[in-house]
Amino acid sequence: MSESTPDWLHQRALISPERLAVAAGGERLSFGELEGRVNGVAGWLRAQGVGQGDRVALLLRNGLPFVTLVHALSRVGAILVPLNIRLTPAEVRWQIADVGARLLIYDSFSAATALKAVNDLADIRAVSVEDLSSSPGPSPSRFQLDAPHSILYTSGTTGQPKGAVLTYGNHWWSAVGSALNLGLQADDRWLACLPFFHVGGLAILLRSVIYGHPVVVHESFDPVAVNRAIDEEGITLISMVATMLQRTLDARGERPYPPTLRCILLGGGPASEALLEECARRGVPAAQTYGLTEAASQVATLAPEEALRKLGSVGKPLMMTEVRIERDGVPVEAGGEAGEIVIRGPTVTPGYDGRPEANAESFHEGWFRTGDIGYLDSEGYLYVLDRRDDVILSGGENVYPAEVESVLRAHPAVEDAGVIGVADERWGQAPVAFVVLRETIAESELKAFCAGRLARYKVPRQIRVVEALPRNASGKLLRRKLAVDSAG
Amino acid sequence: MSESTPDWLHQRALISPERLAVAAGGERLSFGELEGRVNGVAGWLRAQGVGQGDRVALLLRNGLPFVTLVHALSRVGAILVPLNIRLTPAEVRWQIADVGARLLIYDSFSAATALKAVNDLADIRAVSVEDLSSSPGPSPSRFQLDAPHSILYTSGTTGQPKGAVLTYGNHWWSAVGSALNLGLQADDRWLACLPFFHVGGLAILLRSVIYGHPVVVHESFDPVAVNRAIDEEGITLISMVATMLQRTLDARGERPYPPTLRCILLGGGPASEALLEECARRGVPAAQTYGLTEAASQVATLAPEEALRKLGSVGKPLMMTEVRIERDGVPVEAGGEAGEIVIRGPTVTPGYDGRPEANAESFHEGWFRTGDIGYLDSEGYLYVLDRRDDVILSGGENVYPAEVESVLRAHPAVEDAGVIGVADERWGQAPVAFVVLRETIAESELKAFCAGRLARYKVPRQIRVVEALPRNASGKLLRRKLAVDSAG
Numbered sequence: 001m002s003e004s005t006p007d008w009l010h011q012r013a014l015i016s017p018e019r020l021a022v023a024a025g026g027e028r029l030s031f032g033e034l035e036g037r038v039n040g041v042a043g044w045l046r047a048q049g050v051g052q053g054d055r056v057a058l059l060l061r062n063g064l065p066f067v068t069l070v071h072a073l074s075r076v077g078a079i080l081v082p083l084n085i086r087l088t089p090a091e092v093r094w095q096i097a098d099v100g101a102r103l104l105i106y107d108s109f110s111a112a113t114a115l116k117a118v119n120d121l122a123d124i125r126a127v128s129v130e131d132l133s134s135s136p137g138p139s140p141s142r143f144q145l146d147a148p149h150s151i152l153y154t155s156g157t158t159g160q161p162k163g164a165v166l167t168y169g170n171h172w173w174s175a176v177g178s179a180l181n182l183g184l185q186a187d188d189r190w191l192a193c194l195p196f197f198h199v200g201g202l203a204i205l206l207r208s209v210i211y212g213h214p215v216v217v218h219e220s221f222d223p224v225a226v227n228r229a230i231d232e233e234g235i236t237l238i239s240m241v242a243t244m245l246q247r248t249l250d251a252r253g254e255r256p257y258p259p260t261l262r263c264i265l266l267g268g269g270p271a272s273e274a275l276l277e278e279c280a281r282r283g284v285p286a287a288q289t290y291g292l293t294e295a296a297s298q299v300a301t302l303a304p305e306e307a308l309r310k311l312g313s314v315g316k317p318l319m320m321t322e323v324r325i326e327r328d329g330v331p332v333e334a335g336g337e338a339g340e341i342v343i344r345g346p347t348v349t350p351g352y353d354g355r356p357e358a359n360a361e362s363f364h365e366g367w368f369r370t371g372d373i374g375y376l377d378s379e380g381y382l383y384v385l386d387r388r389d390d391v392i393l394s395g396g397e398n399v400y401p402a403e404v405e406s407v408l409r410a411h412p413a414v415e416d417a418g419v420i421g422v423a424d425e426r427w428g429q430a431p432v433a434f435v436v437l438r439e440t441i442a443e444s445e446l447k448a449f450c451a452g453r454l455a456r457y458k459v460p461r462q463i464r465v466v467e468a469l470p471r472n473a474s475g476k477l478l479r480r481k482l483a484v485d486s487a488g
Numbered sequence: 489m490s491e492s493t494p495d496w497l498h499q500r501a502l503i504s505p506e507r508l509a510v511a512a513g514g515e516r517l518s519f520g521e522l523e524g525r526v527n528g529v530a531g532w533l534r535a536q537g538v539g540q541g542d543r544v545a546l547l548l549r550n551g552l553p554f555v556t557l558v559h560a561l562s563r564v565g566a567i568l569v570p571l572n573i574r575l576t577p578a579e580v581r582w583q584i585a586d587v588g589a590r591l592l593i594y595d596s597f598s599a600a601t602a603l604k605a606v607n608d609l610a611d612i613r614a615v616s617v618e619d620l621s622s623s624p625g626p627s628p629s630r631f632q633l634d635a636p637h638s639i640l641y642t643s644g645t646t647g648q649p650k651g652a653v654l655t656y657g658n659h660w661w662s663a664v665g666s667a668l669n670l671g672l673q674a675d676d677r678w679l680a681c682l683p684f685f686h687v688g689g690l691a692i693l694l695r696s697v698i699y700g701h702p703v704v705v706h707e708s709f710d711p712v713a714v715n716r717a718i719d720e721e722g723i724t725l726i727s728m729v730a731t732m733l734q735r736t737l738d739a740r741g742e743r744p745y746p747p748t749l750r751c752i753l754l755g756g757g758p759a760s761e762a763l764l765e766e767c768a769r770r771g772v773p774a775a776q777t778y779g780l781t782e783a784a785s786q787v788a789t790l791a792p793e794e795a796l797r798k799l800g801s802v803g804k805p806l807m808m809t810e811v812r813i814e815r816d817g818v819p820v821e822a823g824g825e826a827g828e829i830v831i832r833g834p835t836v837t838p839g840y841d842g843r844p845e846a847n848a849e850s851f852h853e854g855w856f857r858t859g860d861i862g863y864l865d866s867e868g869y870l871y872v873l874d875r876r877d878d879v880i881l882s883g884g885e886n887v888y889p890a891e892v893e894s895v896l897r898a899h900p901a902v903e904d905a906g907v908i909g910v911a912d913e914r915w916g917q918a919p920v921a922f923v924v925l926r927e928t929i930a931e932s933e934l935k936a937f938c939a940g941r942l943a944r945y946k947v948p949r950q951i952r953v954v955e956a957l958p959r960n961a962s963g964k965l966l967r968r969k970l971a972v973d974s975a976g
Contacts, residue, residue: 003491003633003657003834005808014868015804145491169491176664180699184672210807211668316503319698320493346491380502 005172007140009035009071012209021208023233024064024217031212034068040134041068042075047135048127050103052077055151057101058197059083059092059110061219065129066196069105070205074168075137080150081163082197085109086397086455089116091161095153096124099163099353105129145169151353152199154293154398161403163353164294166199173346174203174296175210177318181301182237182263182287184211191229191238193218194396200239200267203297223251234260241268241396243428245286246275257284263304267291269393269428270384273311280308290314290384292370294362296347299323300382313381321345323382325375329364334376338385341372390479392421392429397457399431401479404460407453408433413441418469419460420483433460434482436468493660495628497523497559500697509696511721512552512705519700522556528622529556530563535623536615538591540565543639545589546685547571547580547598550707553617554684557593558693562656563625568638569651570685573597574885574943577604579649583641584612587651587841593617633657639841640687642781642886649891651841652782654687661834662691662784663698665806669789670725670751670775672699679717679726681706682884688727688755691785711739722748729756729884731916733774734763745772751792755779757881757916758872761799768796778802778872780858782850784835787811788870801869809833811870813863817852822864826873829860878967880909880917885945887919889967892948895941896921901929906957907948908971921948922970924956 005011009031012021017032029037050056056078060066066082073080081099083092092113096104104126106114111128118126143149149171151163190208192215194201208215216233218225226248229235238261240248245266264279267289279286285304291297300323302315317323324331327339344367351359362369373386392399401419408417416436421429435446443463450459470481493499497519500509505520517525538544544566548554554570561568569587571580580601584592592614594602599616606614631637637659639651678696680703682689696703704721706713714736717723726749728736733754752767755777767774773792779785788811790803805811812819815827832855839847850857861874880887889907896905904924909917923934931951938947958969 005834006810011807011810015807017867179667179672183674184667186671212807319499319503319700322494322499346493379505 003145003169004142005145005168006142007075008143008206008209009038009074010140012212016212019212020214022064022067022215022217024062024067025219027064029064031209034071037064037068037134038071038075039137041072041132042137043135044133045072045076045078046138048103050076050078054078054103055081055099055101057081057083057096057099057104059085059104059106059114060129060196061085061107061109062192062196062201062217063107063219064217065107065132067205067215067217069129070196070202071209072137074143074149075140077141079148082150082152082202084153084197084397084455085113085195086457087113088453088455089113090453091455092117093121095161095163097121098161099151099153103127105132143168145172146350150202152197152202152293162355162358164349165351165353166296166349170296170347170349171203171206172210173320174298174318175207177320177345177347178203178207178298179211180319181298182265184213185236185262187234187260188213188236189216189234190214191216191218191226191233191235193221193226193244194239194241195220198396199293199297200265200291204239223248227252230257230261236260236262237265238263239265239267241393241428242266242271242275243395243426245271245279245284247426249275249278249282249284254282256282261285263287265289265298265301267297268396270312276307276311279304288312288314290341290382292343294349294368294370295321295343295345296349299343299347302381310377310381313377313383315381317343317382318345318347321347323376324367326369334380335378336375338373338375341370341374341382341384342367343370344368390420392419392431394421394424394429394431394457395427397455399458401431404431404433404450404454404458405477407450408435408446408460408463410453411441411446411449413437413439414446416469418477418479418482420479422461422483424461427457430461431458433463434466434469435463437465491633491657492630493633493656494630495563496631496694496697497526497562498628500700504700507700508702510552510555510703510705512550512555513707515552517552519697522559525552525556525622526559526563527625529560529620530625531623532621533560533564533566534626536591538564538566542566542591543569543587543589545569545571545584545587545592547573547592547594547602548617548684549573549595549597550680550684550689550705551595552705553595553620555693555703555705557617558684558690559697560625562631562637563628565629567636570638570640570690572641572685572885572943573601573683574945575601576941576943577601578941579943580605581609583649583651585609586649587639587641591615593620631656633660634838638690640685640690640781650843650846652837653839653841654784654837658784658835658837659691659694660698661808662786662806663695665808665833665835666691666695666786666789667699668807669786670753672701673724673750675722675748676701676724677704677722678702679704679706679714679721679723681709681714681732682727682729683708686884687781687785688753688779692727711736715740718745718749724748724750725753726751727753727755729881729916730754730759730763731883731914733759733767733772735914737763737766737770737772742770744770749773751775753777753786753789755785756884758800764795764799767792776800776802778829778870780831782837782856782858783809783831783833784837787831787835790869798865798869801865801871803869805831805870806833806835809835811864812855814857822868823866824863826861826863829858829862829870829872830855831858832856878908880907880919882909882912882917882919882945883915885943887946889919892919892921892938892942892946893965895938896923896934896948896951898941899929899934899937901925901927902934904957906965906967906970908967910949910971912949915945918949919946921951922954922957923951925953
């Protein structure tokens, strides 16, 4: 039998019932109150027939209902499937069908998408979060650490999203590894302005009950509100991506941050040197992080005090995580040579849900191939050179070129398509497409075609017509060449 | 396969090679330097033929050799058996034979005891720690969390010590649970003035590498040196027993402690109300703790700020530890009724080494019966009323009456014997014996008989002659009645 623990929230409510658990949209709940709320929602879920192993998809903005549902799903043994609220109905439909969700819970923001997505799908019901009610829930049972807690969709080379299974153990070890890395202070208070459907946001919720620290929830990212929360609510920790941090700094002007703010965990892709230097100059404690959905968030983190000495590095691995660099499957020594970043440790997903080929490709001897390219310097600091599979990092969202290309190629006028990321002042990167046409068609028409099938952040900013795309002898699209050619 | 982690010290040395790891007797080693030292000692151990699963006993005072050996034994897959340096040769001999140690490593303080103990025992060699040398060690391998890390001897009703097996996982979860309880600060520095052969001392060593925090090692307890270390070395955490804390406070006078000292973990038995009130008055951050060898140290801890509101309580359980009270094997609700303290969680020993009957008695359905008596108040705070089996807590050492009684009864002049603890200003408690004699014998002669067979702290302070001992109908000695009668 695998290691097990008490239900996290239940145990936390026994230990510190009166401590603040969550502040969201004007409501403030202690751990004891949250436990009561969760118990009621768990009872409601059970009354809906949701039980052990059932998959329940959420299409929700950040807020108390999301927080409550995360813990209530655990209470009834169900598996959380948090969906990106920016997906189109077709994308949501594909993911809920793929995961075999039996319930989709949506809020007013996503109602139209949700109802279109489930339309005529068998075996799944869509329920508005406003229709949740409360009834006495089941008694908390123990969490088996190797049981699946959640399934988070992420894309890849194929352009088809895959659901990464994260176990209770993955999340637990991630919380512990992060605490050993960042420390744990009695006055800690984490601001959640990243969406909870991303692993970096979800991790904050779980850490909150494991650590016994409050989480302050913002419904969406607003740089002015972030600055206010830092000043007025004693925020000590924030998870952000580089574009969010830049906008937060811009909104603040030169007014210094209070010493209570001890760490901004900066993930979702590389921060520019200019941003890191601005942080150092202004005394903003930014910690560059390399994280993955498949590793329940943090893999490696650079301490803020090393930000300038190791400019551009994402630091050292978490205590229980091993990182190595491989070339053609063979590990290379630390000290410079670049290759694929390969990781191992208790935060790493047991695999993608229902994807035996992808799993066979991604795992070997307990190591997970990230697909990202990087190197370890002679002191063992990790540098990430290229995110996996030419992924485009746009405002904290991952855009997979292959996914956009396959939509473009589905248009009858398009013979071939290649997508790359180009620098964008606000979002870090934005997708740009290159197409070979069969017949003339307006750029706006192709964009509209994409917008009907892809979340807005995936729709190419520009679509340029070319004679041919650079491909190698075996026909593989050379996106890096496309980038160089387009810049030249 | 069970969960595994990288070798803790090796990973810590990769992550923070230059951070101070240990300060002991004028030497200061970084984690990188400690790793080098440990590698050399691991090589030496291997050259001695010590390998996977071998049991190696240490009879050492606190110091760098102890620290190095703890990690080096892990590196070669051997099991650490730390022995109490106050044991007599006969007691050491019994324990090393019982555990099947193949090597006993001693220092100058324990040389005579060690050599007498191993005299003519087959299959075990005694080696002086001064004869340790260095040769290149094996590469670090992963730690399986369910593999035994150490065996610590503890006594019980039978009077015969039993070796509690502690796995890597027990120690790991203890470190994590303690961090979630006490927090983790970048400037943390733990003072080890408890012996490393006790679980509370050993835990500090393992936490040091897991947390990446320095440990300042004192060879033995010296209240003046403790006060100096707090003032001059930035000590933030100390583990102590009540008598040590009282002597430390007495030695200091009224001079306040610096704010860097954030927690004194107070274990090993109840602290007096007078001491707790003195701590509150003087702003000394003492955290009463209930710990057990069998649970890799902390089970429950009371936060210093609650010391007066919950006077005498040992607080709430660690995050992953469950505590309940049972009467006749049936759990009782929190809120007042006293019974046996029963615990469950990942820090709890898998069992006593080679003691199937004791294990059958101590475990049921994953719960461990501590033998201690206590209750949970309506808010879930634990109070310990009586330590198990009338154990006498003398200056941080456990004295088991049954063990002392069986020595007394072995004397030809003694027909029956009963041992209890009486209040002692310096040590908290001291053992006192009541004997029924067959023939007249001087108290001094009986004490000398005990001193030849028992560590000094176990030898009765007084031996009183009585007509008969109070026993119940089935012949069980009523020690509590003995205590009342002797007081009256």
